Amino acid sequence: EPEVTQTPSHQVTQMGQEVILRCVPISNHLYFYWYRQILGQKVEFLVSFYNNEISEKSEIFDDQFSVERPDGSNFTLKIRSTKLEDSAMYFCASSGAKPSEFFGPGTRLTVL
Amino acid sequence: AQSVTQLDSQVPVFEEAPVELRCNYSSSVSVYLFWYVQYPNQGLQLLLKYLSGSTLVKGINGFEAEFNKSQTSFHLRKPSVHISDTAEYFCAVSDRSGRRALTFGSGTRLQVQP
Numbered sequence A: 001e002p003e004v005t006q007t008p009s010h011q012v013t014q015m016g017q018e019v020i021l022r023c024v025p026i027s028n029h030l031y032f033y034w035y036r037q038i039l040g041q042k043v044e045f046l047v048s049f050y051n052n053e054i055s056e057k058s059e060i061f062d063d064q065f066s067v068e069r070p071d072g073s074n075f076t077l078k079i080r081s082t083k084l085e086d087s088a089m090y091f092c093a094s095s096g097a098k099p100s101e102f103f104g105p106g107t108r109l110t111v112l
Numbered sequence B: 001a002q003s004v005t006q007l008d009s010q011v012p013v014f015e016e017a018p019v020e021l022r023c024n025y026s027s028s029v030s031v032y033l034f035w036y037v038q039y040p041n042q043g044l045q046l047l048l049k050y051l052s053g054s055t056l057v058k059g060i061n062g063f064e065a066e067f068n069k070s071q072t073s074f075h076l077r078k079p080s081v082h083i084s085d086t087a088e089y090f091c092a093v094s095d096r097s098g099r100r101a102l103t104f105g106s107g108t109r110l111q112v113q114p
Helices: none
Strands: A005-007 A010-013 A019-024 A031-037 A043-050 A053-057 A065-068 A075-079 A088-095 A107-111 B002-005 B010-014 B019-021 B024-027 B031-038 B044-050 B056-058 B064-068 B073-078 B087-095 B108-113
Touching (some): A075 A088, B024 B031, B031 B064, B031 B073, B044 B056
16 A cells, blocks of 8 residues: 655754755655644644645744655655754655545654 | 644543544634544554545544534544554544645544553
């Protein structure tokens, strides 16, 4: 069964450093997303991406964040200058034409 | 704007007992509804979804949910739970207007005891 994959599973970084989280969505899907879950809190939407551009973003997704689909398979989330409060589990998701998002296993980001 | 309320943060239940996890939503537009399960140290897995049609939706692992438009609810049920159902359950909505982002509830921890 096709699945969304994410790398790395755990990323530790120093405050102020740039990080790139990587995702491989399901191959025939059209919509791509990033969500995050701060420990003990609810899952929050960050950004959606369709037709090679951002289709929607939340208030959380400020200028420190960017997304890219550098090739036909990868979808990345970049945080330019990490802050302590960026520590969270980051989930990538993808969906086809019908609304039904499939989530990856997540990347745990720890900012020290 | 939408919001999702999961009234119970934790639900303890004995094995083989029935369970209902409650979900209410608020939205100014029509919505799609979803339940996701998160096992410890894992990602989110889609349990079931309501897009249209029958208001009673059956999902994986014996779960079902019923969409009640008048009560703006989408409660999740299982007639007989197993130890392996112990997990966090999230209700989520997205609107039908084209905005695809999911709005999640705060989650309900189902703890199945032997």
